[in-house]
Amino acid sequence: MVLVMLGHVPEATNYLKQRIDSNSSEKNADTLYWPRVLSYLAEQYFAQNNLVQARDAYEAVVAYGNKADAVIYKEFIKKGLPAAKVFDEPEAHYNLGQTYAGLGNKQKAIEHYGLVIKSETYSTLAHTKSGAIYLEAKQYPEAITDFSAALKNDPRNTDLLYKRAFSDCQIGNTGNAKADLNTIITIDPKHPTAKYLLKQCHRT
Numbered sequence: 478m479v480l481v482m483l484g485h486v487p488e489a490t491n492y493l494k495q496r497i498d499s500n501s502s503e504k505n506a507d508t509l510y511w512p513r514v515l516s517y518l519a520e521q522y523f524a525q526n527n528l529v530q531a532r533d534a535y536e537a538v539v540a541y542g543n544k545a546d547a548v549i550y551k552e553f554i555k556k557g558l559p560a561a562k563v564f565d566e567p568e569a570h571y572n573l574g575q576t577y578a579g580l581g582n583k584q585k586a587i588e589h590y591g592l593v594i595k596s597e598t599y600s601t602l603a604h605t606k607s608g609a610i611y612l613e614a615k616q617y618p619e620a621i622t623d624f625s626a627a628l629k630n631d632p633r634n635t636d637l638l639y640k641r642a643f644s645d646c647q648i649g650n651t652g653n654a655k656a657d658l659n660t661i662i663t664i665d666p667k668h669p670t671a672k673y674l675l676k677q678c679h680r681t
Contacts, residue, residue: 516572519572531576532577536573539569571600571602573589574606583610583613587610590606594626605623605624605637607623608624609640617648620644641654641657
């Protein structure tokens with residue numbers, strides 16, 4: 478960590494890789510430590526916009542975290558305890574989604590946001606990010622599904638309401654679009670584009 482703080486990221490990477498390799502035995506219960514170390518390193522890469530190495534580090538987080546869960550699973554079974562996951566998988570997959578989105582790999586980004594959603598059905602952030610990718614790709618039904626899920630936790634979010642209204646308008650769901658746009662205008666009468674889109678939807 479000190480090496481990273483001093484700006485010596487390559488040296489920190491090599492050191493961490495050596496330490497991880499030397500502690501990769503399934504018998505080593507300290508495997509729980511390494512996903513956290515890798516996550517810290519990946520965050521440093523991401524902060525420096527070094528997305529390729531951030532991606533590799535986050536992928537290692539997932540791989541090593543799964544290994545940690547396998548170790549704990551064996552220990553619990555031996556002791557007659559129910560299996561349990563200890564690895565914070567949703568956070569790692571969300572970060573991978575962000576990284577792949579930054580690299581322009583939208584399909585992989587959606588894949589990892591989907592894994593977050595699988596664990597946390599109403600993850601507002603994951604649904605919002607996934608919906609934005611679908612919207613950009615003009616996959617409006619999928620975008621609507623994601624924005625609707627995000628709005629369950631944040632029903633007065635005018636940005637999400639507008640994006641869902643825009644998507645509905647594009648596929649002819651004018652009734653749904655107008656309802657969202659009127660909600661936006663009620664919340665924010667000075668919204669810059671809601672009234673314009675409402676007029677456009679009236680023409681369809």
